[in-house]
Amino acid sequence: MLKVLLIDxxxxxxxxxxxxxADAGMCVSTxxxxxxxxxxxxxxxxxxxxxxxxxxxLPGESGASFVRQLRCLEAHVPVLxxxxxxxxxxxxxxxxxxxxxxxxxxxxxxxxxxxxxxxxSSCAATPE
Numbered sequence: 001m002l003k004v005l006l007i008d009x010x011x012x013x014x015x016x017x018x019x020x021x022a023d024a025g026m027c028v029s030t031x032x033x034x035x036x037x038x039x040x041x042x043x044x045x046x047x048x049x050x051x052x053x054x055x056x057x058l059p060g061e062s063g064a065s066f067v068r069q070l071r072c073l074e075a076h077v078p079v080l081x082x083x084x085x086x087x088x089x090x091x092x093x094x095x096x097x098x099x100x101x102x103x104x105x106x107x108x109x110x111x112x113x114x115x116x117x118x119x120x121s122s123c124a125a126t127p128e
Contacts, residue, residue, distance in 0.1 A: 056083030064091035
């Protein structure tokens, strides 16, 4: 079972995406901010996830800023960034992140998370 961390400050999006991934058989943890997510990833919690899905627009800092901090903790965990701003994709260059523009249909979300969790080379947007 894939362990997924889902990060989004929009409670409705968080709820819907969590339900979609859980219904697909994944174990999903959630965070509403990058700080909350980093707390889950740092000791003493230090939870390991197979895939991290983050929204680009987060309170305080962007998803790209979160990924840069994440790479200091977990250099190789696959990340899927989602944004309604197509120009945001450039911020993820050289961070080894898969980027999907909104809206993301449920079947695309499930497929990409499964690909990232099983074979990161087939889904990664940019090599490290």
